[in-house]
Amino acid sequence: MENFNVAIIGCGTVGSGVAKILLDMQNELSVRANQKIVLKSIVDIYPAKSAQTYNIPLNLFKGGGKDLSKEEASKYIDEVIADKSINLIVESIGGTSDFLLNKMLDTLKAKKHLVTANKAILAEQGKALFNSAKENNVCLGYEASVCGAIPIIKSIRESFAGDQxxxxxxxxxGTSNYILSKMQEEGLDFATALKMAQEMGYAEADPTLDISGGDAGHKLAILIKLAFGTDVKYNDLMLTGIQKVGKEDLDFANEMGCTIKLICYARKIDGKIIATVKPMMVKYDNFLSKVSGATNCVQLVNKYSGTHYFIGKGAGSLETASSIVADIVFSARYNDRIQNITESDILQLVSSDNVEFAYNITFATVDYPGITGLVTTAIGEQHINIDTVSHNRHNKERAIFSVATMPCTLEQIKKAIAQIRLKAPSALIEEPKIIPILK
Amino acid sequence: MENFNVAIIGCGTVGSGVAKILLDMQNELSVRANQKIVLKSIVDIYPAKSAQTYNIPLNLFKGGGKDLSKEEASKYIDEVIADKSINLIVESIGGTSDFLLNKMLDTLKAKKHLVTANKAILAEQGKALFNSAKENNVCLGYEASVCGAIPIIKSIRESFAGDQxxxxxxxxxGTSNYILSKMQEEGLDFATALKMAQEMGYAEADPTLDISGGDAGHKLAILIKLAFGTDVKYNDLMLTGIQKVGKEDLDFANEMGCTIKLICYARKIDGKIIATVKPMMVKYDNFLSKVSGATNCVQLVNKYSGTHYFIGKGAGSLETASSIVADIVFSARYNDRIQNITESDILQLVSSDNVEFAYNITFATVDYPGITGLVTTAIGEQHINIDTVSHNRHNKERAIFSVATMPCTLEQIKKAIAQIRLKAPSALIEEPKIIPILK
Incomplete structure (x- = not known):
């Protein structure tokens, strides 16, 4: 049995988990890979700290275990890339710097397989990386980059090879979902739930990337490229975060038999793609509505095999590491035959405004008899069928109610709202909140 | 690009779905397989009937489209096996006859890849088939044999290669789940729900294999072999069907925050395996409790990546066919490198009676003051902690109540029941119903 030598560059939460599994399971992994999987070297700036959690032997670290300067680390990474005995490099440094991109490209050019959990660099610079992997006939493994432990990448690529x-x-x-779950379960407002998520370590001090939909957008861009064969530019995705979701929105959702989730959504329609990340109302009989806290869930609708759900841990050291190790075994076993992403058909990304969805529209209006009739009549005049009108939360100054529609376009809704403004210029106290409903 | 020629033997519901997908998606499949996937021939006794649903060209059928005698069909199958141009045979005849087993073994000996959805023959005769596939260095694909469209086989084998x-x-x-769902949702008794399942085409005229746990047991045996590397004999599995589940059991389950599902369960404990198929009470916050009708769900608990759920269609023509086609593409692409099952460690199958579970015990007793105290005291004397005692459904003749325990063994419960009999010989009107609770 030949050796298949692995190096890890960047050995923090995820990298150290990979080292642990490679060391703990060497025999099983070698049988599964049909090659002896050997962890040969690790590059990290703080080896002592990195080695601590899982008792990783310090002699595996370049530099013999002493702390490294950035320059030293860079030099050691280059050494690893130049080392002809190394077959595969695990990148777990993170970030989207040119420094990192160049090291990753150098790895591929050196004909080494590359495995990464770095969703940001794949979403933003994936094209260069995937092209290089293909040119050099090596594997670019990225199972861990989308939803941690959930095997969604290999499922789409290998298990649904007989489907579309x-x-x-x-x-x-997970961070957004934790916040929304807390808001729903404990009736908290957004700011309080965010603070709680930060205290629990689920949200960063600067939570922007998580709560704005940016992190989810990275993952969606990667899945679109894989599932639809199209290189959607991350910056072209329409991202709406959860910052504006209020307690009262969850309350209306509940009345409609729904909860609110930050949903990554993409669909092929007539040779085009719509894709968006935004809060949506999810019907209670959809499994997505039951996924709470830091758990992730991906729903796929396939042409032949219908609807699938994959539910699992979206993050965590060993959880994410297990996906990386699966990619290492796959690379070792199937080596030169792994199908890297290629763009089979280039589909255009179009706005979802003209695609039909069911929507929930929440109105805050001046409270007078006839206002419900005015609003619902305007909606009906745009040929929108109404599914439900909520209980009206009157208070002294205003009426607040929501209208759930049957599938229609956002264009139709905008016209209905313009019509309401025309007929009763001062009726709407706030801009109506429009949120899609996922059945 | 070389040709990869496929033959289908047995072209009923599943086989004709495979033919349709192979014909519809030839280009995409060939790109994914890196070989031109060609459906070369089909053997079926009734070609005209088989070709009908999906307009499969009759000239693909051996014998030119005319109905075949069994002898002719057998001769044509032998021809296909002997045809050196054919790379892979899809077996969709079904059953566990020696005739079929021999044709499958002949296929492997002829160095052809074999793909099948036949869970019964794999569970009962799998050892001979897997060994032959390994000896002949060909792939035995069986994704479709467990839960139709759910990609559980490749997920365990490839995606969880870095885990245990x-x-x-x-x-x-699906049949049992449909019946239990109907009983729960509509308050039907077992016989009525079964009749409804038969009328809807979900259950066969002779439903024994489905409702007795036999079909589920076949799938569990296959998964145990794959996940735990152990050839558990199907006949050694403890199977309990759903025939004795009554309306009142679902009512008690609901009071305990549970529903009742027919659960396939297997766990590694201290180098041994427990495995069983039986009705269990499933807590409402477990996703398994939300899976209704003919949908299937597999929950895995992995050492590193934690808990996963896979939910999807467990049967259906194109659903099952899509899994078979994925195996065809995988065989073509990775060819000689696919890991067939090998027994890495032979673990002993032991009874689950001495393994701790939470249980629900339903008592039907003579109704007199003090009976609850007698029962719960006897349970406590066996060092079993009680979680909940249900509302008591008194009627004129009897008291009916259930006791949910914290984790304990079946042995402990049996001792408690013996103790109740000793103290009050005529108190128990019926044998108490004991059902495990899945958290």
């Missing part, structure tokens, strides 16, 4: 993915929807950001 | 499966639990029989 038509629609993707998922809860792919 | 510790526990499997799942809803793997």
């Amino acid at each position: 993915v038509m629609e993707i929807s998922g809860i792919m950001n | 499966v510790m526990e499997i639990s799942g809803i793997m029989n």
Whole structure:
């Protein structure tokens, strides 16, 4: 049995988990890979700290275990890339710097397999990386980059090779989902739930990337490229975060038999793609509505095999590491035959405004008899069928109610709202909140 | 690009779905397989009937489209096996006859890849088939044999190659699940729900294999072999069907925050395996409790990546066919490198009676003051902690109540019941119903 030598560059939370599994399971992994999987070297700036949690032997670290300067680390990474005995490099440094991109490209050019959990660099610079992997006939493994432990990448690439993915929807950001779950379960407002998430370590001090939909958008861009064969530019995705979701929105959702989730959504329609990350109302009989806290869930609708759900841990040291190790075994076993992403058909990304969805519209209006009739009549005049009108939360100054529609376009709704403004210029106290409903 | 020629033997519901997908998606499949996937021939006794649903060209059928005698069909199957141009045979005849087993073994000996959805023959005769596939260095694909469209086989084999499966639990029989769902949702008794399932085409005229746990047991045996590397004999599995589940059991379950599902369960404990198929009470916050009708769900607990759920269609023509086609593409692409099952460690199958579970025990007793105290005291004397005692459904003749325990062994419960009999010989009107609770 030949050796298949692995190096890890960047050995923090995820990298150290990979080292642990490679050391703990060497025999099983070698049988599964049909090659002896050997962890040969690790590069990290703080080896002592990195080695601590899982008792990783310090002699595996370049530099013999002493702390490294950035320059030293860079030099050691180059050494690893130049080392002809190394077959595969695990990148767990993170970030989207040119420094990192160049090291990753150098790895591929040196004909080494590359495995990464770095969703940001794949979403933003994936094209260069995937092209290089293909040119150099090596594997670019990225199972860990989308929803941690959930095996969604290999499922789409290998298990659904006899099918076509038509629609993707998922809860792919644990932080946002934790916040929304807390708001729903404990009746908290957004700011309080965010603070709690920060105290529990689920949210960063600067939570922007998580709560704005950016992190979820990275994952969606990667899945679109894989499932639909199209290189959607991350910056072209329409991202709406959860910052504006209020307690009262969850309350209306509940009345409609729904909860609110930050949903990554993409669908192929007539040779085009719509893709968005935004809060949506999810019907209670959809499994996505039951996924709470830091758990992730991906729903796929396939042409032949119908609807699938994958539910699992979206983050965590060993959880994410297990996906990376699966990619290492796959690379070792199947080596030169792994199908890297290629763009089979280039589909255009179009706005979802003209695609039909069921929507919930929450109105805050001046409270007088006839206001419900005015609003619902305007909606009906745009040929929108109404599904439900909520209980009206009157208070002294205003009427607050929501209208759930049957499938219609956002254009139709905007016209209905313009019509309401025309007929009763001062009736709407706030801009109506429009949120799609996922059945 | 070389040709990869495929033959289908047995072209009923599943086989004709495979033919349709192979014909519809030839280009995409060939790109994914890196070989031109060609459906070369089909053997079926009734070609005209078989070709009908999906407009399969009759000239693909051996014998030119005319109905075949069994002898002719057998001769044509032998021809296909002897045809050196054919790379892979899809077996969709079904059953566990020696005739079929021999044709499958002949296929492997002829160095052809074999793909099948036949869970019964794999569970009962799998050892001979897997060994032959390994000896002949060909792939035995069986994704479709467990839970139709759910990609559980490749997920365990490829996606969890960096992990260890510790526990499997799942809803793997759509018919039983349909019946239990109807009983729960509509308050039907077992006989009425079964009749409805038969009228809807979900249950066969002879439903024994489905409702007795036999079909689910076949799937569990296959998963245990794959996940735990052990050839558990199907006949050694403890199977309990759903025939004795009554309306009142679902009512008690509901009071305990549970529903009742037919659960396939297997766990590694101290180098041994427990495995069983039986009705269990499933807590409402477990996703398995939400899976209704003919949908299947597999829950895995892995050592590193934690808990996963896979939910999807467990049966259907194109659903099952899509899994078979994925195996075809995988065989073509990775060819000689696919890891067939090998027994890495032979673990002993032991009874689950001495393994701790939470249980629900339903008592039907003579109704007199003090009976609850007598029962709960006897349970406490066996060092079993009680979680909940249900509302008592008194009627004129009897008291009916259930006791949910904290984890304990079946042995402990049997001792408690013996103790009740000793103290009050005529108190128990019926044998208490004991059902495990899945958290």
